[in-house]
Amino acid sequence: MLALLVSVGLNMAQSMLLLGQEAAGLDGREKLTEKLETPGGKNATDKIARVDLEGIIASTEEGGLMGMAVAGPDFIKRALEQALEDTDVKAVLLRVNSPGGEVTASDTIYAAVKKAAEKKPVVVFM
Numbered sequence: 001m002l003a004l005l006v007s008v009g010l011n012m013a014q015s016m017l018l019l020g021q022e023a024a025g026l027d028g029r030e031k032l033t034e035k036l037e038t039p040g041g042k043n044a045t046d047k048i049a050r051v052d053l054e055g056i057i058a059s060t061e062e063g064g065l066m067g068m069a070v071a072g073p074d075f076i077k078r079a080l081e082q083a084l085e086d087t088d089v090k091a092v093l094l095r096v097n098s099p100g101g102e103v104t105a106s107d108t109i110y111a112a113v114k115k116a117a118e119k120k121p122v123v124v125f126m
Helices: 002-023 073-085 103-117
Strands: 047-054 089-097 122-125
Touching: 047 073, 073 089, 073 103, 103 122
Parallel strands: 047 089, 089 122
Antiparallel strands: none
């Protein structure tokens, strides 16, 4: 009985933490933006694009389980296409912070990364 109470208490604490992060805008989702990591200015001709895959991999980008971030294949595909279209981008870094997710969504992301790697170097790190 004590183990059940401890488990319920921990689940409630985790839920409150996740809901608090979402309310504070800390849900882990970033917009498609360009960040300059090193000096060089906006007119730099040699860039490396960083794409962040954050959260559970799912076909829909709607809120995940208990407010967790969701990494949808459409977002990743758009980000990779944007990097490929920019002639100043010489390579792509794909940062993955995910516990995994749907098989179909993961396969769609894999196909997009493979297609991008045919045109520019892609490095994936976790």
